[in-house]
Amino acid sequence: MKIALVGYGKMGKIIDEIATKRGHDVVARLNETPTKENLNNPDVVIEFSQPEVAFSNIKTCLENKIPVVCGTTGWLEQKPAIEKIALENGTGFLYGSNFSLGVNLFFALNENLAKLMQKFSDDYTCQLEEIHHVHKKDAPSGTAISIAEGIFKHSDYNSWKLDETEGKSLGIEAIREGEVPGTHSVYYRSEVDEIEIKHTAFNRNGFALGAVIAAEWLPGKVGNFGMKEVLGL
Numbered sequence: 001m002k003i004a005l006v007g008y009g010k011m012g013k014i015i016d017e018i019a020t021k022r023g024h025d026v027v028a029r030l031n032e033t034p035t036k037e038n039l040n041n042p043d044v045v046i047e048f049s050q051p052e053v054a055f056s057n058i059k060t061c062l063e064n065k066i067p068v069v070c071g072t073t074g075w076l077e078q079k080p081a082i083e084k085i086a087l088e089n090g091t092g093f094l095y096g097s098n099f100s101l102g103v104n105l106f107f108a109l110n111e112n113l114a115k116l117m118q119k120f121s122d123d124y125t126c127q128l129e130e131i132h133h134v135h136k137k138d139a140p141s142g143t144a145i146s147i148a149e150g151i152f153k154h155s156d157y158n159s160w161k162l163d164e165t166e167g168k169s170l171g172i173e174a175i176r177e178g179e180v181p182g183t184h185s186v187y188y189r190s191e192v193d194e195i196e197i198k199h200t201a202f203n204r205n206g207f208a209l210g211a212v213i214a215a216e217w218l219p220g221k222v223g224n225f226g227m228k229e230v231l232g233l
Helices: 010-021 051-063 076-088 101-120 142-152 205-217 227-231
Strands: 002-006 025-030 044-047 068-070 092-095 125-132 159-162 169-176 183-189 194-200 223-225
Touching: 002 010, 002 051, 010 025, 010 044, 010 205, 044 051, 044 205, 051 068, 051 076, 068 205, 076 092, 076 223, 101 142, 101 183, 101 194, 101 205, 101 227, 125 142, 142 159, 142 169, 142 183, 205 227
Parallel strands: 002 025, 002 044, 044 068, 068 092, 092 223, 125 169, 159 169
Antiparallel strands: 125 183, 183 194
């Protein structure tokens, strides 16, 4: 396939390496605004840029009928508009707060645990924690928000807030330290014990491989998708 990379930072460079190893042709490596010309007619775009430019980057690609795999977080209030643009242009948009296979299995595990804990909501309080490198601009992480949304489906919690859980507002502690690729924990605490599930990323390679696998899956599909569809979870 021909792949255009929009956002050529650390993640973009790892995606470039993995895509090339898997036999794909990377036809554009952009840190500037994408245009029909500088995208070089790709089969798919992989977008890992910054929250403030993600919407315009994705919109340009979709309006040129190029499917987009996006891993940029921190812009999701505009996601419904992007999903509408994808449908209007008869192309595909795939968003992942985290493309790692392990994290997507963790999402499924998180929902199953939330179902189990639903009966014991009077006894246990849920709390989330995420740790990332100091360069990450958004807090909480998109992955933490996805975890919270999985819990909302099977609990009385209906919103999230930074800091401690309070009432129906699920607390997320966002820690920024060193060069941590990403650690996410879900705790259920009672007066007598604690249940914890945790995912720790050792490097960015798992995110990058998942993004390339998503890019291999998306062309030819119309609509809005996530890693659940790619992995059949």
